[in-house]
């Protein structure tokens with residue numbers, strides 16, 4: 475009897491627990507079913523309908539995001555007009571999610587104006603995690619990975635030579651010279667075209683496309699990106715739709731023309747290597763039609779053109795504020811290179827201070843300071859925190875690069891963190907480290923910047939040659955702000971004044987002779 479009643483008791487308990495499990499393995503908060511044992515991330519309280527939208531500054535939002543991380547922790551959420559956003563503020567969490575769980579964290583949020591109307595779902599940087607993105611990524615990898623990047627070094631040598639020459643001749647125009655290096659390298663790589671003045675039609679047209687994208691994608695530029703329901707408006711009531719059509723036609727025609735020009739040049743026997751040429755030669759193996767490939771190559775140009783220049787301008791800012799590091803950089807270059815030739819790529823393994831200064835510049839003043847958002851495509855639980863599918867994940871580089879446990883004394887420019895064993899980021903051997911491979915300044919996981927090997931080479935050689943050839947310093951009586959940066963996704967210091975002089979007559983002579 476006792477046995478029968480205890481069996482009955484067990485059955486009842488099993489039925490009750492199955493029932494409880496069935497109906498309470500999740501609970502619901504504002505329409506979201508949350509698995510039992512987990513909770514939604516915390517975050518600042520917003521207002522009805524708009525949520526936290528009115529609290530997010532239109533420019534330099536990463537500063538506010540970092541401040542909130544101090545209050546709500548390294549993984550907190552924001553609601554922006556009904557859309558869920560999660561801000562990540564440590565490298566560990568960013569890697570755990572965006573790299574470790576890359577199969578579900580590698581999409582992009584859909585922006586009706588930029589992804590849809592402007593790009594017609596063709597621009598790889600804005601594509602969701604789909605088949606077209608995968609094919610485009612395969613092409614990008616074949617064009618720009620670590621194994622092929624050394625082939626582009628001659629272009630980087632030529633452009634960094636011209637940079638140094640023009641910088642010495644006309645330092646006031648420094649922004650133009652850095653932008654020409656940056657655009658010159660990727661234009662040559664993408665389409666096999668050399669930039670001479672920077673005023674050629676192909677350069678002007680393509681830079682206009684880049685600037686349009688930057689404007690269109692800026693947070694708050696188009697109401698439809700915040701309120702996608704506006705897409706239901708008919709065209710005659712929606713000027714943004716007519717504008718999107720016009721802008722899309724313009725960029726598609728340009729990207730197509732660039733590819734067709736290369737096709738015609740090859741037919742005429744031209745041998746110049748380029749991304750376009752590589753794609754045309756192996757076209758069937760990538761499974762992309764002409765428009766799709768044209769956008770992949772166009773995107774490589776636009777993603778590479780401004781970013782490298784922005785980083786180099788921050789490098790100049792760091793050198794103006796830190797003469798002690800400029801001296802150390804010059805001492806290293808003098809010892810390795812001497813004064814009878816310019817630094818070359820063979821020197822880079824023996825120039826750890828140059829590499830440390832470049833890396834520290836990207837940590838101290840990240841180009842994509844707010845990070846590029848990924849989108850989660852499946853419900854997930856991370857360390858007890860529930861993250862619903864559809865959430866936009868923002869790896870806030872400004873905060874990630876200021877996490878004091880990984881980067882002690884984070885506000886200050888301290889290249890020694892990459893050079894001395896007492897710092898947590900130090901790695902040996904110094905012929906190899908520091909380097910920029912997989913550095914958080916280039917993003918995370920499957921979406922990590924495919925151009926990082928090219929960017930790394932452009933930055934190292936430009937920094938080495940500028941340091942070898944000139945000394946920059948503060949202008950008497952002129953205060954240079956430590957942080958007065960442009961607005962947008964990619965940021966650079968606003969124009970600042972500094973003195974620049976050649977490090978001796980031999981520099982000018984060598985530059986003249988090399989011409």
Ligand code: HEM
Nearest residue numbers: 599777778781782841842846916917918921922923925929
């Ligand atoms: C200092 C220079 C550069 C910086 C700081 C930088 C940074 C970044 C970042 C943060 C991302 C987003 C990664 C993510 O979503 O997690 C990205 C994506 C991208 N970058 Fe770069 N980048 C630089 C240079 C370049 C260059 C030189 C190229 C091309 C030659 C390039 C091509 C791209 C492309 C095509 C994407 C989109 C990848 C995708 O969505 O799958 N970048 N970059």
